[in-house]
Amino acid sequence: MSAEVDPVKLMKQQVGYAAAARVQSGSIVGLGTGSTTAYAIQAIGERLQSGDLKDIKGVPTSFQAIVLARDFGIPLVSLDEVDHIDVAIDGADEVDPQKNLIKGGGAAHTQEKIVDTLANQFIVVVDGGKLSNKLGTNFLLPVEVIPMAVTPVMRLIQKLGGQTTLRMGVKKAGPVVTDNGNLVIDVKYEGGINDPTELEKTLNNIPGVVENGIFAGVTDIVLVGEIIDGKPSVREF
Numbered sequence: 001m002s003a004e005v006d007p008v009k010l011m012k013q014q015v016g017y018a019a020a021a022r023v024q025s026g027s028i029v030g031l032g033t034g035s036t037t038a039y040a041i042q043a044i045g046e047r048l049q050s051g052d053l054k055d056i057k058g059v060p061t062s063f064q065a066i067v068l069a070r071d072f073g074i075p076l077v078s079l080d081e082v083d084h085i086d087v088a089i090d091g092a093d094e095v096d097p098q099k100n101l102i103k104g105g106g107a108a109h110t111q112e113k114i115v116d117t118l119a120n121q122f123i124v125v126v127d128g129g130k131l132s133n134k135l136g137t138n139f140l141l142p143v144e145v146i147p148m149a150v151t152p153v154m155r156l157i158q159k160l161g162g163q164t165t166l167r168m169g170v171k172k173a174g175p176v177v178t179d180n181g182n183l184v185i186d187v188k189y190e191g192g193i194n195d196p197t198e199l200e201k202t203l204n205n206i207p208g209v210v211e212n213g214i215f216a217g218v219t220d221i222v223l224v225g226e227i228i229d230g231k232p233s234v235r236e237f
């Protein structure tokens, strides 16, 4: 491996390509969001262009996925046009030993959850740094909220034991606005999240919350990109 290659980028690249290699001709594919999935979208597009893959339809999870799919020549369909999704490929910010996830680092978790949970097979692609013994110990939990409800939702989450921060834009004044026109609160749970399944439901029950970033019990396969003895490799978790 050359000294200039960023190892995290390399792991993301390899695991993205490995997921793309599992896609079969004739499939309807959920296209996730983030830098790791971007490599999978690129590789699916390249397989289509080379003729190795035929008759693929992509269901995007964000504006980012739409732009990448167009760049790499993947035909897109909406959920109104399909009655199933064969496979979804998506990244994650944290993965626990039960394959529960925290997602939403790119503020796209609402559409991601819709598409990923509809898929017959949900493949998660991560680099080794995303694995964790307990969700919430390495990454804050994103919660998408309707703008007019931000203050009461933050108060209620604080009462329930979370520390809240409104996510602010980078190279954009003011808060991050999601693809759905909403805001994102990032929540810290001291000591991590004890019961992801329960917390996912509790947060989604708060009026004004659109969706939170816990994906409990929905992952089929986790592919992990690693560097072993200086060489990139991919293993199934």
Ligand code: 5RP
Binding pocket: 032, 033, 034, 035, 036, 037, 090, 091, 092, 093, 102, 103, 104, 105, 106, 107, 108, 109, 112
């Ligand atoms: C976006 C997501 C992403 O999948 C997650 O943030 C992982 O991103 P990356 O592959 O860039 O590390 O949930 O909302």
